[in-house]
Amino acid sequence: MTDEVLTVEEIRQRYTRPRKTVSVYLDGSALDEIERLEADLPAVAAADEDTNEANRAPEMARRVEELYERSAASKATFTFEGLAGTAWSDLIRQHPPSEDQRKAGLDHNVDTFPQAAIAASAVAPTLTGDDVDWLWSTLTEGQRSLLWVACHKVNRGLSGPKAQPSRTVSLLASGPRSTTQPPEESPTAPS
Incomplete structure (x- = not known):
């Protein structure tokens, strides 16, 4: 495969800024209960088989399903889109690192820049600085990291796709591979 040489006009017509979408689950208590119940469920199911008491596993399984729905x-x-032109570098200049951060080799203030970048890059939902401040004071470190990593990736880390799709993608995209006929179509199927 040779690389196609595009004209500037073709580049303009084809270009879209990088996007990345991430999800944050807001009901932390549901996630905790799911994890606990799923860990206990095999032992409860085994105990149900060994006793003459009412089975508890089906009710636990129904509760897990309810919790998955609640979760x-x-x-x-959240969807983030890469900033155009010099907007990212301008934003970095607006949030210079502290002296300690500069000595550590950082080009931005880690206490203010991520929130500003998230507000500037969020396209769905759009976020104001106040929105991001609320999220930053409410979400866990892990949840904030999901947002920051997605924002950073669209602005500094996305490249093109791999040279080829994975083997799994290629196999699934090519459709069914079985050469065995279904029983009703088989020449030796019983009548």
Whole structure:
């Protein structure tokens, strides 16, 4: 495969800024209970088989399903888009590192820049500085990291796709591979 040489006009027509979408689950208690119940469920199911008491595992399994639904309903999705032109570097200049951060080799203030970059890069939902301040004071470190990593990736870390799709993608995209006929179509199927 040879690389296609595009004209500037073709580049203009084809270009879209990089995007990245991440989800944060807001119902932390549901996630905790799911993890606990799923860990206990195999032992409870085994105990149900060994006793003459009422089975507890089916009720636990129904509770886990309810919790998965509750957790899914608490999902907040954020989409970030890379900033155009010099907007990212301008934003870095607006949030210079402290002296200690500069000595550590950082080019931005880690206490203020991530929030400003998230507010500037968020496209769905759009976020104000106040929105991000609220998120920063409310979300866990792990949840904030999901947002920051997605924002950083679209602005500094995305490249093109791999040279080829994975083997799994290629196999699935090519459709069914079985050469065995279904039983009703088989020449030796019983009538």
